Every structure is written in structure tokens, then in C-alpha cells.
Amino acid sequence: EVQLVESGGGLVKPGGSLRLSCVASGFNFRTHHMNWVRQAPGKGLEWVSSINSRSTYIYDADSVKGRFTISRDDAKNSLYLHMKSLRAEDTAVYYCARQALATGNFDLWGQGTLVIVSS
Amino acid sequence: SYVLTQPPSVSVAPGQTARITCGGNNLGDKSVHWYQQKPGQAPVLVVYDDRDRPSGIPERFSGSNSGTTATLTISRVEAGDEADYYCQVWDSSSDHYVFGTGTKVTVL
Numbered sequence: 001e002v003q004l005v006e007s008g009g010g011l012v013k014p015g016g017s018l019r020l021s022c023v024a025s026g027f028n029f030r031t032h033h034m035n036w037v038r039q040a041p042g043k044g045l046e047w048v049s050s051i052n053s054r055s056t057y058i059y060d061a062d063s064v065k066g067r068f069t070i071s072r073d074d075a076k077n078s079l080y081l082h083m084k085s086l087r088a089e090d091t092a093v094y095y096c097a098r099q100a101l102a103t104g105n106f107d108l109w110g111q112g113t114l115v116i117v118s119s
Numbered sequence: 120s121y122v123l124t125q126p127p128s129v130s131v132a133p134g135q136t137a138r139i140t141c142g143g144n145n146l147g148d149k150s151v152h153w154y155q156q157k158p159g160q161a162p163v164l165v166v167y168d169d170r171d172r173p174s175g176i177p178e179r180f181s182g183s184n185s186g187t188t189a190t191l192t193i194s195r196v197e198a199g200d201e202a203d204y205y206c207q208v209w210d211s212s213s214d215h216y217v218f219g220t221g222t223k224v225t226v227l
Contacts, residue, residue, distance in 0.1 A: 035216070037162075045154070045162065045205050047216035059214045062120070095161055104209040104216070105152035105167040112161055 002026035002108065004096045009113030016086050016117070022079040022096030022110055030074040033099040035106060036081050038092035048094070049081065064090075086117045121210040123219035130225045137193040139222045141206035144187065149208045151189040153182060157202045165204075166191060193224070201226045 008020040020036070036048040049070040050059045058070055069082040079096055093114050097106035124142045131137040141151060151169050154162035164173050166182040169189065179194045193200055206219035 037218075044203075044221040045156075045207075045218040047207075047218060050216065059216075061215060100167070103168060104150060105164055105207070106154075106162075107164050107167070107173060109161040109163070 004098060004108060004110035006094065006096050006110045006113040009094065009115045011116045011118065012086055013119050014087060014117055017082070017084040018086065018115060020081040020083070020094055020096075020113055020115070022081075024077045024079070024098070027098075027108075029077040032101065034070075034072060034079045035097045035099060036068075036070060036079075037095045037097050037106070037109075038090075039095070039112075040089070040092040043092075046092075050099070051079070083115070086115075088117050091115060091117050120213060120215065121208070121217050123206055123208065123217055125204075125206060125219040125222045127220070128223045128225065130227055131193075131196045132227045133196055133198060135196055137196050137200070137224055139191045139193075139204050139224065141189040141191070141219045142187055143189075143208065143217075146187050146189055146208070147185045149184075149210075151182065151184045152207045153180075153191045154205045154207065155200075155202045156205065162205065196224075196226055198226050200224060 006022045012018050033052045035050045051070045067085045071080045093112040095112045096110040098108035100107040153166040155165045156162040165180045169184040170182045181192045183190050204222045
């Protein structure tokens with residue numbers, strides 16, 4: 001089955017760190033650019049970070065630049081988001097999203113993992 | 120930074136047509152993608168590259184993009200179309216993806 005499964009979310013204190021994981025299956029992971037998108041409770045979608053298929057290009061939203069790091073391990077079909085210096089406003093469901101080949105749309109999404117930043 | 124503006128809500132009767140707009144500077148020069156998100160679920164791509172549909176998406180969903188406005192049109196609206204809809208583009212000037220503010224479609 002073609003799918004993305006996120007994990008690693010949870011409750012963390014302000015200033016803390018967390019690593020999210022996304023495991024891909026059913027498709028050739030190494031050929032796709034990958035992304036993280038988040039959604040705060042009751043709010044809209046916010047793009048967080050992107051990494052290309054060869055890990056040579058990484059783009060980050062201004063709101064997370066310098067605090068979040070996207071990475072991938074093609075041997076493990078896995079995408080990661082390392083988050084540090086977490087703030088209350090980082091509380092959200094974090095989605096892993098596959099970028100379609102040769103285009104900029106996100107054609108496959110995981111079910112999301114919830115991160116709560118609170119003392 | 121680039122901004123995409125959508126109406127907060129659109130209401131439509133079953134069987135009628137819903138039109139959801141997405142406004143942005145020179146938006147017609149970009150490729151616009153549209154996502155449907157139902158409560159508690161992940162987003163689903165419904166239109167990409169302005170007007171193309173992924174496999175499995177009904178022909179009732181169509182898109183257009185010109186000037187400063189892109190439009191997602193849902194024809195013959197059904198109760199199951201009730202959801203939040205988001206437009207999205209790649210802004211090459213900032214190397215950022217941008218999502219629209221989102222539109223809640225209510226089927227009366």
C-alpha cells in the first residue's frame with residue numbers, strides 16, 4: 001500500500017526538542033522531494049520545510065528557520081524533522097507530504113502526528 | 120512574503136455550483152494546486168497545475184487560473200463535498216511554498 005506514516009509527536013516543554021519521523025512505503029521514496037506541513041488547532045495549513053530527492057536543497061519557512069531541520073534517510077525510506085527551541089506556537093498536527101514528480105503539488109499525505117508545546 | 124487570500128466560507132445548496140477563489144499577486148503566472156480537508160483527516164489533492172485532476176477525483180471538480188485569481192469550481196455539489204479547501208503555490212522569489220487562508224464549504 002502506498003502510504004506515509006508519521007510518529008514522534010507528543011507533549012514537550014517550551015524550549016525543548018523533539019524528532020518527528022515519517023516512514024514511506026509502496027513507492028520509490030528516493031525519487032521524490034518531501035515536505036513537512038503543519039496545522040495548529042483550528043487553523044489553516046502552514047508549510048514548514050522541504051527537502052529534495054538528493055538532499056541537496058532544503059527550504060524552511062521563516063517561522064522555523066534555525067530551529068527545525070529536515071533530513072531524510074533513503075535507505076530507511078524515512079523523512080525526519082528535528083525540532084529544537086520549541087515554542088507554544090509550534091503546537092500543531094505535523095503532516096509528512098510527498099511531492100509529485102516534476103510538479104509542485106503534494107499528492108500523498110500522512111495522517112499526521114500531534115505536537116503539543118506546553119509547560 | 121507572498122500571500123494567498125481565500126474567502127473564509129462559501130455556502131451552497133446540494134446540486135448547485137460552488138466557486139472558491141484564491142487571490143494573489145500575478146497568480147496567473149504560477150501553478151495553483153487545491154486541497155480538500157475534511158474534519159480530522161489529512162488534506163487530499165483535488166486539482167493540480169491550475170486545472171488537472173488526480174486519478175479518482177470526480178470531474179465535478181475543476182480549476183482555472185488567470186490574472187490575480189484562481190478558482191476551484193465544484194459542480195453538482197454533494198453533501199460529501201463539505202470540507203475546508205486550500206489553494207497552494209510555490210513562490211520562487213522566496214523559495215517558499217504558500218498555502219491560502221482556507222475556505223470552509225458548507226452544503227445547505
